[in-house]
Amino acid sequence: xxxxxxxxxxxxxxxxxxxxxxxxxxxxxxxxxxxxxxxxxxxxxxxxxxxxxxxxxxxxxxxxxxxxxxxxxxxxxxxxxxxxxxxxxxxxxxxxxxxxxxxxxxxxxxxxxxxxxxxxxxxxxxxxxxxxxxxxxxxxxxxxxxxxxxxxxxxxxxxxxxxxxxxxxxxxxxxxxxxxxxxxxxxxxxxxxxxxxxxxxxxxxxxxxxxxxxxxxxxxxxxxxxxxxxxxxxxxxxxxxxxxxxxxxxxxxxxxxxxxxxxxxxxxxxxxxxxxxxxxxxxxxxxxxxxxxxxxxxxxxxxxxxxxxxxxxxxxxxxxxxxxxxxxxxxxxxxx
Amino acid sequence: xxxxxxxxxxxxxxxxxxxxxxxxxxxxxxxxxxxxxxxxxxxxxxxxxxxxxxxxxxxxxxxxxxxxxxxxxxxxxxxxxxxxxxxxxxxxxxxxxxxxxxxxxxxxxxxxxxxxxxxxxxxxxxxxxxxxxxxxxxxxxxxxxxxxxxxxxxxxxxxxxxxxxxxxxxxxxxxxxxxxxxxxxxxxxxxxxxxxxxxxxxxxxxxxxxxxxxxxxxxxxxxxxxxxxxxxxxxxxxxxxxxxxxxxxxxxxxxxxxxxxxxxxxxxxxxxxxxxxxxxxxxxxxxxxxxxxxxxxxxxxxxxxxxxxxxxxxxxxxxxxxxxxx
Numbered sequence: 001x002x003x004x005x006x007x008x009x010x011x012x013x014x015x016x017x018x019x020x021x022x023x024x025x026x027x028x029x030x031x032x033x034x035x036x037x038x039x040x041x042x043x044x045x046x047x048x049x050x051x052x053x054x055x056x057x058x059x060x061x062x063x064x065x066x067x068x069x070x071x072x073x074x075x076x077x078x079x080x081x082x083x084x085x086x087x088x089x090x091x092x093x094x095x096x097x098x099x100x101x102x103x104x105x106x107x108x109x110x111x112x113x114x115x116x117x118x119x120x121x122x123x124x125x126x127x128x129x130x131x132x133x134x135x136x137x138x139x140x141x142x143x144x145x146x147x148x149x150x151x152x153x154x155x156x157x158x159x160x161x162x163x164x165x166x167x168x169x170x171x172x173x174x175x176x177x178x179x180x181x182x183x184x185x186x187x188x189x190x191x192x193x194x195x196x197x198x199x200x201x202x203x204x205x206x207x208x209x210x211x212x213x214x215x216x217x218x219x220x221x222x223x224x225x226x227x228x229x230x231x232x233x234x235x236x237x238x239x240x241x242x243x244x245x246x247x248x249x250x251x252x253x254x255x256x257x258x259x260x261x262x263x264x265x266x267x268x269x270x271x272x273x274x275x276x277x278x279x280x281x282x283x284x285x286x287x288x289x290x291x292x293x294x295x296x297x298x299x300x301x302x303x304x305x306x307x308x309x310x311x312x313x314x315x316x317x318x319x320x321x322x323x324x325x326x327x328x329x330x331x332x333x334x335x336x
Numbered sequence: 337x338x339x340x341x342x343x344x345x346x347x348x349x350x351x352x353x354x355x356x357x358x359x360x361x362x363x364x365x366x367x368x369x370x371x372x373x374x375x376x377x378x379x380x381x382x383x384x385x386x387x388x389x390x391x392x393x394x395x396x397x398x399x400x401x402x403x404x405x406x407x408x409x410x411x412x413x414x415x416x417x418x419x420x421x422x423x424x425x426x427x428x429x430x431x432x433x434x435x436x437x438x439x440x441x442x443x444x445x446x447x448x449x450x451x452x453x454x455x456x457x458x459x460x461x462x463x464x465x466x467x468x469x470x471x472x473x474x475x476x477x478x479x480x481x482x483x484x485x486x487x488x489x490x491x492x493x494x495x496x497x498x499x500x501x502x503x504x505x506x507x508x509x510x511x512x513x514x515x516x517x518x519x520x521x522x523x524x525x526x527x528x529x530x531x532x533x534x535x536x537x538x539x540x541x542x543x544x545x546x547x548x549x550x551x552x553x554x555x556x557x558x559x560x561x562x563x564x565x566x567x568x569x570x571x572x573x574x575x576x577x578x579x580x581x582x583x584x585x586x587x588x589x590x591x592x593x594x595x596x597x598x599x600x601x602x603x604x605x606x607x608x609x610x611x612x613x614x615x616x617x618x619x620x621x622x623x624x625x626x627x628x629x630x631x632x633x634x635x636x637x638x639x640x641x642x643x644x645x646x647x648x649x650x651x652x653x654x655x656x657x658x659x660x661x662x
Contacts, residue, residue, distance in 0.1 A: 046526040146616075160617040190385040190553065192614045195597035199613055217527055220556075220599025224606035243603040261531035262601055263560035268580070271538070272560065274531035278496045 008178050008211055009035040009058065009096075013071035016050075016057045020065060025282045027053040029235040029290075030071070037178065040205065040212040042226030042243075044219060044258075048279055050235035051215045055181045058213075059098050060088055094124040097172035101184035103164035107156040113167050114152025117174060124175040139170040142207075144200060162193035166200070173204060181213045186221065198225060219262055223247060228315075231255050234280050234290030237309070241316030251318035254291045289321070301328055342373040342409075343515060343547050344397070349406035351389070351396045355622065363404075364621050366392040368571040370406075371648070376514065377541065379548040381562030381579065383555055383594070385618055389571040390551045394517040397549065398433055399426045411514065431461050434508035438520035440500035444492040450503055451488040454478065457510040477506040480543075481536060498529035502536070509540070517549045522557060534561055555598045559583055564654070567591050570621055570629035573648060577655040587657040590630050628660070636661040 016028040028050040035041055043051045056062050058073050060080070072079045075095060083091070092098075100106040108116060117136040121127055127135060133152070140148035143166040156164055165185060172180055182201065186194040198221065205212055214225055222229055222243070229246045231239040231254065239252040250256045257275040277294035286292055292302040299321055307319045321328055349370045352363035367389045374380050382390045396403050405418040410429060414422050434457075437443035444453055454474050457463075464470040475485045481502040492500055501521060508516050518537065522530045534557060540546065552558045558565060559579050566576040567590065575588040586592050593612040600606045614633045619625055625632050631641040640660050648656040 046528055162617055190618075191555065191597040192385060192593060193617070194599070195611050196613055198599070199611065218599060219527070219601040220606075223601050223603045224599055247601070247603050258528060259601070261528055263534075263556040264601060265605070268560055268583075272531040272535055274535060275528040276532075278498065279526060279528070 006036070007034040008037050008076060010074040010077075011054070011058065011071070012074070014054065014057055014068065014073065015070035016053050016062065016066060017069050018063065018066045023283055026285060027066070027235055027282060028057060029285075031232075031235075031237055032071075033230060033237070033240070035179065035211050035213065037211055038205070038209050039227045040214055040225055042214045042216065042222040042229040043232060044216060044222050044229060045232035046217055046279055048234075048282060049232040051217075051232050052183055053235075054232075055098065055183050055213065055215050058181065059092055059096060061092070061098075090124075093120060093172075093177070094175040095177055096179040096181065097175070097177040098181040098183060099165070099168045099172050099185050102188050103161055103168050104156075104188070106168060107164060109156055112153055112155055113159070117152065117167070117171050120171050121174050135174060136170075139174045140167070142204070143167075143170045143173075144196075145170070161189055162196060165189060165193075165197055169197075169200065169204070173208065173210070176208060177210055179211045179213065181215070183215045184217070185214075187216070187218070194221075201225075219247075219258065231258070234285065235282065236290055236306075236319070238291065238320065239316075239318040240309075241312070241318075245313065245316040249312070249316065251312045251316065251323055252291075252320045253295045253297060253322065255318075257294075289319075297322055299325070299328065340375065343376040343378075343411055344374040344549075345407075345409040346373065346397065347371045347407040347409075349393070349396060349408065350404040351392050351401055352404045357622070362622065365571050365624060366621065367396060369645075370568075370571070370573045372566055372573065372576060374515070374547050374549060377545045377547055378564070379541065379550050379562045381558035381565040382549060382551045382568060383553060383558050383565060384568035385594075386553065387570075387618060387621065388568045389621075390568050391519055392571075393568070394435070394519050394549055394551050398430075398435055398517055400435075430457075431511045432513050433515045433517070434511065434513040435517045435519065436501075436504050436508050436521045439524055440497055440504055441524070443504055444500060446492055449489050449491055450478070450483075450495075453492070453503060454506045454510055457507060461511055463511065473510070477510055480509065480540070481506045496529075497525050498532055501525060501533055505533075505536070505540070509544070509546075512544075513546060515547045515549070517551070519551045520553070521550075523552060523554060530557065537561060555595065567594065570618065570624060572629055572645065573658065574630065575655075575657045575659075576648070577657075578653065581653060581655055585655075587651060587655070587662045588659050589634050589636050589662065628658075 012032050014028055014031045018025040018027055031054055045051045057068055068081055072081050114136055118132040121132040121135050136152055137148045140151060145151050145163060145166050186197050216222060226243055229243055230237050233254045239255050250259055260273040261275055275294055280290055288304045289302045289307055292298045301321050307321045309317045309319045310323055312318050349367055351367040352365050354361045355364045370393060384390045395401050403416055408416045415424050451474050454477055455470055458470055458473060478485050483502050522533050525533060550561055562579045565579050565582045567574045569590050575591045586595055593614050596612045616633055619632055627642045628645050631637040646658045646660045648658045651657055
């Protein structure tokens with residue numbers, strides 16, 4: 001890819017580890033993806049699959065014990081992994097913003113909502129106090145907070161969960177970033193409020209044209225929101241493609257299992273088919289495919305060798321040996 | 337609904353909590369006039385947004401709270417009747433009614449081994465004569481919920497979330513109950529593990545004939561597991577119907593918007609479906625609107641809704657709806 005400007009963000013072979021007392025936890029193991037302006041990328045996976053850590057690695061807001069050990073994150077062609085803290089704080093908030101799962105804990109309880117919004121605006125745009133206040137009110141109106149003039153004087157505890165998440169979105173978007181990372185933005189909210197927030201995010205994307213990285217475990221949220229989907233398991237991408245490809249033509253055993261295990265309109269009166277076993281322990285990663293211990297159709301090669309990504313169709317990649325089973329068998333036969 | 341034999345009948349149940357506001361104490365009406373019944377071996381799903389009182393209903397049924405008013409009849413015995421002043425000692429009934437909690441991390445004592453956790457209800461109700469019998473029962477229960485019997489001497493923290501939930505279920509099953517309140521038993525679990533636990537609930541019901549009150553906010557899971565579903569909003573029961581009937585033919589405007597808000601894990605249907613987005617938030621239960629509590633967010637609301645809360649009325653096939661306009 002020589003045309004760097006085509007993509008907003010390029011993540012190349014990213015490895016992020018946490019160094020704990022029990023050893024190195026490899027949360028992200030070689031993730032690569034590219035983000036096109038104005039699109040929505042979904043990252044799905046269960047807890048511990050490394051989806052949030054990927055998001056935090058892009059923002060470089062990892063916990064103290066965490067470090068990007070290999071690979072790069074490039075924003076508009078510039079590698080940001082070796083930027084200084086100063087460059088980064090300029091980058092965060094104005095170019096890339098993040099909203100977190102829990103709107104209860106991600107706002108500071110001792111400052112008013114207005115103060116927190118104005119702080120972000122003044123930090124990144126150099127506007128004065130009055131202008132920042134006007135911008136804060138404008139943003140709150142945009143995200144559908146009623147009576148914004150009185151809301152900016154309120155403290156977070158005076159707002160409901162949905163309202164707080166709207167304030168978080170307003171704060172994230174007040175400097176018109178190119179990328180909005182949403183880390184489980186609706187998990188803590190009720191379904192009716194979740195619908196409001198998802199609608200709002202789609203609406204704002206149309207108005208402001210930012211790209212969204214949607215990190216979630218909810219396949220329902222992903223289905224309605226995303227242009228492209230990455231399915232993660234054990235810190236690796238096991239499958240990627242358009243929403244239709246992932247949902248109607250899943251080519252990785254984990255994705256297939258995941259889709260079988262959720263209740264849908266067509267399996268209401270049948271038994272669900274759960275994925276057996278338990279999620280992997282990141283301290284003790286298997287040598288081959290991460291999903292191998294829980295996979296029903298695992299082959300000999302799955303135990304020892306990590307599969308590469310193979311094109312399944314024009315816009316669909318999967319890393320599963322089973323897709324090239326015949327080639328594997330032929331090779332094994334030739335080797336033996 | 338008198339002909340049929342019900343396992344549990346709840347009539348006009350009210351649960352108010354006193355809340356201090358300044359110097360005044362005002363009642364928070366967590367559950368207000370809720371009536372329903374559960375047949376033996378049936379699963380009734382209870383759905384609603386957070387704060388609508390669904391957990392309170394479950395806990396009040398088991399008398400973990402002292403009900404403010406109403407009548408609870410279990411298996412022919414009146415457990416509570418505010419009019420007649422009946423209020424029985426619950427200990428013998430705890431053998432028949434049990435509970436599984438939402439959070440498998442905080443509902444197990446970290447200082448007890450699995451054997452003691454599952455064995456505690458046996459100790460309380462003295463359900464064994466020899467130590468060997470106790471141990472055999474515990475191992476049998478562990479096997480029943482799919483736990484490895486060799487793990488009996490381990491502590492709760494050594495297990496994953498899904499396994500812990502199995503321990504909680506084994507503990508509830510230890511006394512061989514007829515009825516279990518399941519309070520969001522799968523919402524703390526990962527998607528791939530949820531299906532395992534949901535299946536286990538279904539299998540145990542087939543094997544043991546136990547009835548569930550399945551409280552959850554995930555409508556797809558509730559629809560999957562339940563025979564009938566009840567929808568709550570701000571302490572009131574809005575609609576109760578057969579699970580498929582409710583899904584295909586929701587009548588209450590709140591149920592309509594609740595169902596349309598569920599993200600469907602299917603891109604094509606998701607693109608086609610039109611969400612009914614509710615305006616605003618759930619009102620505070622301390623400042624409950626007059627009449628129907630849903631009228632402030634309802635598209636169909638009329639003047640009548642502000643005057644009086646509609647009663648649940650039968651629309652055929654056991655489909656009950658509390659709405660003036662639908």
